[in-house]
Amino acid sequence: MSERQILKGCVALAEGAIAAGYRFYFGYPITPQNDIPEYLSARLPQVGGVFIQAESEVASINMLLGAAAAGARAMTSSSGPGISLMQEGLSYMAGSELPGLVVNITRIGPGLGGIAASQGDYRQATRGGGHGDYHLIVLAPNSVQEMYDLTIKAFYLADKYRNPAMILADAILGQMKEPIFLNPPPLVLPEKPWALTGARGKKAQLIKSLYLADGEMEQHNWHLYEKYRRLEREEVLVETDLQEKMDVLLVSFGSCSRMVQSALDLARSRGIRVGFLRPISLYPFPQQAVREVSREVGKVLVVEMNTGQMWDDVRLSLYPGCRARLLARPGGGIPAPGQILAEIENLVKAGDGIDESVHQA
Amino acid sequence: MYYDVILSGFGGQGVLLMGDILAQAAMLENRQVTWMPSYGVEMRGGAASCTVVISSKKIGSPLAEEPCGLIAMSKPSLLKFQDKIKSGGLLIVNTSFVEPEMITREDLKKICLPASEISYREVGDYKMANAVLLGAFVSFSRVVTLRRVEEALDVFFREEKQKLLPLMLKALQRGSRYVLEMDGGS
Amino acid sequence: MALTKVFTRPDSLRDINFHFCPGCHHGTAHRLICEAIDYYGIRERTIGIPGVGCGVFLYNYFDLDVCEAPHGRAPAVATGFKRVLPQNIIFTYQGDGDLGSIGMSEVIHTANRGENITVFFINNSVYGMTGGQMAPTTLLGQRTTTTPYGRDFRTEGYPIRMAEMLAPLEGVAFAARVSLHTPTQVKKARKAVLRALDIQIKNMGFSFVEFLCACPTNWGLSPRQCIEKIDGEMLQSFPLGTYKNRQDS
Numbered sequence: 001m002s003e004r005q006i007l008k009g010c011v012a013l014a015e016g017a018i019a020a021g022y023r024f025y026f027g028y029p030i031t032p033q034n035d036i037p038e039y040l041s042a043r044l045p046q047v048g049g050v051f052i053q054a055e056s057e058v059a060s061i062n063m064l065l066g067a068a069a070a071g072a073r074a075m076t077s078s079s080g081p082g083i084s085l086m087q088e089g090l091s092y093m094a095g096s097e098l099p100g101l102v103v104n105i106t107r108i109g110p111g112l113g114g115i116a117a118s119q120g121d122y123r124q125a126t127r128g129g130g131h132g133d134y135h136l137i138v139l140a141p142n143s144v145q146e147m148y149d150l151t152i153k154a155f156y157l158a159d160k161y162r163n164p165a166m167i168l169a170d171a172i173l174g175q176m177k178e179p180i181f182l183n184p185p186p187l188v189l190p191e192k193p194w195a196l197t198g199a200r201g202k203k204a205q206l207i208k209s210l211y212l213a214d215g216e217m218e219q220h221n222w223h224l225y226e227k228y229r230r231l232e233r234e235e236v237l238v239e240t241d242l243q244e245k246m247d248v249l250l251v252s253f254g255s256c257s258r259m260v261q262s263a264l265d266l267a268r269s270r271g272i273r274v275g276f277l278r279p280i281s282l283y284p285f286p287q288q289a290v291r292e293v294s295r296e297v298g299k300v301l302v303v304e305m306n307t308g309q310m311w312d313d314v315r316l317s318l319y320p321g322c323r324a325r326l327l328a329r330p331g332g333g334i335p336a337p338g339q340i341l342a343e344i345e346n347l348v349k350a351g352d353g354i355d356e357s358v359h360q361a
Numbered sequence: 362m363y364y365d366v367i368l369s370g371f372g373g374q375g376v377l378l379m380g381d382i383l384a385q386a387a388m389l390e391n392r393q394v395t396w397m398p399s400y401g402v403e404m405r406g407g408a409a410s411c412t413v414v415i416s417s418k419k420i421g422s423p424l425a426e427e428p429c430g431l432i433a434m435s436k437p438s439l440l441k442f443q444d445k446i447k448s449g450g451l452l453i454v455n456t457s458f459v460e461p462e463m464i465t466r467e468d469l470k471k472i473c474l475p476a477s478e479i480s481y482r483e484v485g486d487y488k489m490a491n492a493v494l495l496g497a498f499v500s501f502s503r504v505v506t507l508r509r510v511e512e513a514l515d516v517f518f519r520e521e522k523q524k525l526l527p528l529m530l531k532a533l534q535r536g537s538r539y540v541l542e543m544d545g546g547s
Numbered sequence: 548m549a550l551t552k553v554f555t556r557p558d559s560l561r562d563i564n565f566h567f568c569p570g571c572h573h574g575t576a577h578r579l580i581c582e583a584i585d586y587y588g589i590r591e592r593t594i595g596i597p598g599v600g601c602g603v604f605l606y607n608y609f610d611l612d613v614c615e616a617p618h619g620r621a622p623a624v625a626t627g628f629k630r631v632l633p634q635n636i637i638f639t640y641q642g643d644g645d646l647g648s649i650g651m652s653e654v655i656h657t658a659n660r661g662e663n664i665t666v667f668f669i670n671n672s673v674y675g676m677t678g679g680q681m682a683p684t685t686l687l688g689q690r691t692t693t694t695p696y697g698r699d700f701r702t703e704g705y706p707i708r709m710a711e712m713l714a715p716l717e718g719v720a721f722a723a724r725v726s727l728h729t730p731t732q733v734k735k736a737r738k739a740v741l742r743a744l745d746i747q748i749k750n751m752g753f754s755f756v757e758f759l760c761a762c763p764t765n766w767g768l769s770p771r772q773c774i775e776k777i778d779g780e781m782l783q784s785f786p787l788g789t790y791k792n793r794q795d796s
Contacts, residue, residue: 004388006381006384006385006388006394006396024627024630024631026626026627050630050631052626052630052660054623054656055652055653055655055656056652058620058623058652058653059620059623059626059652059653059656060623062616062617062620062623062624062627062653063623063624063626063627063630064627065616065617065620065623065624065627066596066614066616066623066624066625066626066627066628066629066631067627067628067630067631068627069614069624069627069628070594070627070628070631070632071631072631074627074631088617088620089617089620092615092616092617096614096615172397172423175397175398176395176396176397176423177381177384177395177396177397178394178395178396178423179388179393179394196594196612196613196614196628197594197612197632197635198591198592198593198594198611198612198632198635199590199591199610199611199612200591200592201591204609204610204611204612204613205612205613206606206612206613206614206615207613207614207615208606208613208614208615209615210603210615258420258421258422258423259421259422259424260421261419261421261422262421262422263421264421265421334424336422336424336426337421337422337426338426
């Protein structure tokens with residue numbers, strides 16, 4: 001066990017990537033994720049890696065595609081507008097079944113928006129984002145330790161499923177420092193017989209996403225579908241903190257879940273019976289867990305830093321009859337624990353038939 | 362145990378480093394700790410602040426709605442944050458840059474010390490004001506021991522920066538002594 | 548008396564009939580590249596990256612590892628490959644829309660980084676696969692399905708000269724424009740292809756070969772008329788030549 005050391009979220013993420021055997025970074029500067037390329041431009045050469053500041057995010061993601069097709073563990077990082085530019089490449093990677101990691105330290109949108117923390121990219125991240133029938137594997141850390149651990153996990157899942165993965169975090173998680181343990185699991189890089197390294201002593205291979213023959217593309221889509229169903233069965237990550245006979249269940253992810261954690265402590269100290277469920281994998285979303293837990297609780301409070309995106313997934317997953325309410329702050333606002341507590345108290349008082357409404361924090 | 366403090370001033374005054382050192386000391390005391398900077402589009406010269414939360418339990422929010430303490434090294438930072446401090450909380454002001462008359466809160470424990478002047482006259486370098494304030498803060502609040510803070514310095518003053526270490530230590534101790542010599546606070 | 552075979556299909560080129568239209572020069576370009584790959588004996592360490600367009604089916608014909616790239620992004624994909632596999636030979640094969648329009652940024656910056664890859668550029672002055680729309684290299688006055696009155700510089704600008712544009716960049720070691728419309732020109736093109744790969748094998752930097760090619764289907768001309776068109780107005784807009792040929796490494 002290593003000693004605890006204090007690291008910034010972005011740096012912990014970069015170290016996690018290195019611990020996962022990744023040696024290739026391609027990226028384009030954009031606030032608030034610049035700590036990642038700045039750190040890696042110094043760090044990667046020390047471990048025999050390659051750092052390229054690309055001419056655009058469009059180029060970054062396609063360099064990632066090339067490096068992934070060559071069999072390497074590779075990564076890019078960006079924020080909102082840059083992630084939008086990467087959607088073409090991400091769709092091609094999903095279609096070509098190439099692994100790779102994209103880090104989104106989100107900012108506020110739409111448009112140039114702002115650089116404060118936001119969770120407004122949830123929908124883009126979890127629905128695929130680019131064209132076609134696909135998903136990214138999306139993991140959402142809520143601490144500096146998880147910025148490290150989940151980055152390692154994301155590389156592992158991307159390789160296992162031959163699908164691009166995303167770390168969805170924000171400026172709070174990127175800029176925050178916390179003590180963490182750097183305890184990487186033993187590095188086992190998977191065999192990649194599909195990778196292109198030249199047709200030496202083997203048949204020439206092809207990586208592509210174009211299927212024009214009759215029925216080929218339909219078959220390919222069903223193949224991808226099976227992969228996503230398997231992800232949903234086997235790779236869901238969720239944290240729960242439940243009590244007997246809960247009055248309210250809180251659901252929140254990422255940095256926002258830290259505010260919810262504080263509200264939970266306040267509520268419990270006042271004798272309110274509150275449960276907490278945090279999706280860690282946003283795709284695959286913990287549908288089953290939400291369904292099972294909500295069966296025991298009549299009321300669910302979703303807290304998000306957007307106008308209600310994960311809320312859709314929660315409502316799709318709720319046990320029939322269970323009602324949800326959303327406490328929302330978009331545009332860089334951060335729900336304060338006191339505001340969340342007030343909403344919890346409202347819900348407790350409200351009786352059984354609460355309306356499914358959106359409340360501004 | 363739970364304590365949250367905002368450390369604030371101008372960029373370049375060492376506000377973020379002061380928070381880093383405090384966080385490191387808290388970790389050495391086996392506490393949970395978070396350090397969260399404010400950040401803006403501008404790179405230099407603007408306001409700088411960070412929030413440090415220290416707890417014996419898992420920390421939720423790394424931000425402080427009602428901080429237990431505030432260290433203000435500049436006028437704008439005092440004006441921005443003093444109303445947020447929890448009633449009965451602690452306010453430490455660097456009176457080398459801030460007139461004590463600007464303090465409007467009556468319900469706080471206050472330490473007003475000319476940290477930059479002390480740093481210049483007694484440590485030999487005005488830039489150690491942050492350490493003077495940190496020394497005063499930990500000696501008054503006792504969220505960590507001064508000894509831990511001294512230990513924590515090791516991480517930040519290595520190699521070519523090592524020559525600053527004795528100055529930092531002296532400044533910390535000077536700030537601490539200011540509090541101990543104070544008439545029980547004001 | 549035993550007969551000696553003097554003209555054979557290159558080993559790197561699979562024994563499959565091209566799908567290209569009669570009179571199209573993609574097949575000739577394919578053959579020249581495969582001949583050069585055989586010449587240097589690099590088939591087993593070469594990876595091809597076709598752009599999007601008629602050339603995308605390169606993977607059906609080239610007997611080597613091939614990775615598809617999104618439209619215009621082949622140089623970025625090639626960069627990723629080359630940085631992971633510096634000992635391999637990486638080339639892209641891109642059309643005029645792919646390289647000169649949507650992929651302009653990628654090719655310029657890849658060239659400027661001196662990325663040690665080779666770019667083969669098929670310039671037939673029109674979008675082939677999508678059905679004959681205007682390309683950045685479409686000649687002034689040329690009718691396409693999106694310039695029905697002929698390309699007019701006042702509204703569509705001018706045909707873009709990629710070889711001349713890339714050659715001055717410091718990262719570029721070799722840049723040439725060749726044509727495939729006569730046997731003599733094919734011979735010159737063969738030399739350019741060999742030199743471009745030689746540059747990469749010697750780690751000298753970015754190499755670029757632009758081929759002037761015919762697109763009889765979208766030009767609406769017979770193969771013979773196409774050759775006359777290349778020999779006349781196309782050569783006037785796109786002068787042949789070697790624009791850069793760095794000698795030292």
